[in-house]
Amino acid sequence: MAKQILENFINKKIRKGDVYIPATLLLLLKNDGQATKEQIAKLIYIFENKHSLEKYELIVESFVSVMLTEYSLIKRDGDLFILNQWPLDQKDVEKLIRMCFEVSNGFFRNLGNQKKAA
8 A cells, every 4th residue: 555655656746857756755765765955965965956055945845745745755853854655565666666767767777786875
């Protein structure tokens, strides 16, 4: 059921080529279902690098957090984002990660081999 909720969201709510939402979901999936606002902003900053890190933190707070909360995908504990659908089976995590890569048009390809965020 949890996997299906995320699959439906990725397939129906994320626009092709979007970066911010798939980046957040990727980090949450690769980081045991949780990440801080700063970790998410840094990831987007590293890959997109069009704005300052502070601007990405604002985007994460005002857009990403709002959208993922609106669809009941995360809960917040201060600056910590926690995936509501966690824990997931490793096979499901891998499938969802591939879906995020696809929807972002491969924008985060080289993230696939990285380990959990520190």
